[in-house]
Amino acid sequence: MTGINQYKGKVLVAGATGRTGQWVVKRLLHYGIQARVFSREREKAYGLFGDAVEIVTGKIQNDGDVANAVKGCDAVISALGSSAFSGESSPEEVDLAGVKRLVDEAARAGVKHFGLVSSMAVTKWYHPLNLFAGVLSKKWEAEEHLRRVFSQNGRSFTIVRPGGLKDGEPLQSRLHVETGDRMWSGWVNRADVAELLVVSLWAKKAANRTFEVVSEAEEPQESLEPYYDKLD
Numbered sequence: 001m002t003g004i005n006q007y008k009g010k011v012l013v014a015g016a017t018g019r020t021g022q023w024v025v026k027r028l029l030h031y032g033i034q035a036r037v038f039s040r041e042r043e044k045a046y047g048l049f050g051d052a053v054e055i056v057t058g059k060i061q062n063d064g065d066v067a068n069a070v071k072g073c074d075a076v077i078s079a080l081g082s083s084a085f086s087g088e089s090s091p092e093e094v095d096l097a098g099v100k101r102l103v104d105e106a107a108r109a110g111v112k113h114f115g116l117v118s119s120m121a122v123t124k125w126y127h128p129l130n131l132f133a134g135v136l137s138k139k140w141e142a143e144e145h146l147r148r149v150f151s152q153n154g155r156s157f158t159i160v161r162p163g164g165l166k167d168g169e170p171l172q173s174r175l176h177v178e179t180g181d182r183m184w185s186g187w188v189n190r191a192d193v194a195e196l197l198v199v200s201l202w203a204k205k206a207a208n209r210t211f212e213v214v215s216e217a218e219e220p221q222e223s224l225e226p227y228y229d230k231l232d
């Protein structure tokens with residue numbers, strides 16, 4: 001089963017120049033879905049995607065830039081992620097304020113679905129990863145905001161909480177999905193996280209779900225859509 005021609009909307013990808021974001025764009029294009037990317041650096045985005053996508057440049061800190069980016073889009077997928085303890089790429093600015101701004105402007109612009117890359121262990125304030133400027137708690141707060149805003153008025157969300165991220169091709173692993181943030185370890189390919197979020201655009205059972213995912217074993221998969229049926 002594939003999603004080819006099932007989804008007709010235009011999708012904004014935030015964090016598209018990142019390692020997971022690049023896979024989100026690649027998988028959208030694989031399914032023939034129109035993609036717009038929001039990036040701080042036009043040259044970087046153009047170097048990666050060329051003319052295959054529409055590029056909108058701007059700052060995640062700027063309301064007007066974000067409003068401009070989401071305008072006319074049917075869905076948003078965010079693979080944004082902080083990389084500095086403080087400043088414009090900090091957890092506070094990117095994982096929390098940036099994602100919240102994207103959620104609010106998307107809702108205001110009539111975006112119907114919002115997919116977010118979050119993280120395993122976001123509910124665990126005592127997790128050592130929080131030593132990085134409270135990154136998990138910021139992601140948790142952003143998740144809560146997304147759930148509040150996109151679970152009403154005909155909107156939907158899908159939040160994927162991956163274990164440790166690694167690189168590799170999509171659809172090469174059997175995955176384990178779970179809800180309740182009970183897992184403590186595991187790895188998953190960025191490409192599979194991207195695929196799950198792209199599939200969430202049309203998989204009905206992906207609507208309003210938050211779940212963790214890790215890779216279980218090497219085993220080629222035809223589609224990741226059935227994993228949404230496994231969520232309790």
Ligand SMILES: NC(=O)c1ccc[n+]([C@@H]2O[C@H](COP(=O)([O-])OP(=O)(O)OC[C@H]3O[C@@H](n4cnc5c(N)ncnc54)[C@H](OP(=O)(O)O)[C@@H]3O)[C@@H](O)[C@H]2O)c1
Pocket residue numbers: 014015016017018019020021040041059060079080081082083088089090093094117118119120162163164165166190
């Ligand atoms: N690493 C792990 O093991 C792990 C585990 C679980 C969850 N996660 C989460 O998964 C997500 C994706 O991870 P990844 O490894 O693919 O991330 P990544 O390669 O570091 O990409 C992060 C993206 O965020 C963008 N970004 C950072 N600061 C920004 C700012 N101030 N304004 C605009 N964009 C900004 C980057 O833009 P530029 O390209 O312009 O820098 C990049 O596109 C992140 O949220 C991460 O926290 C990671």
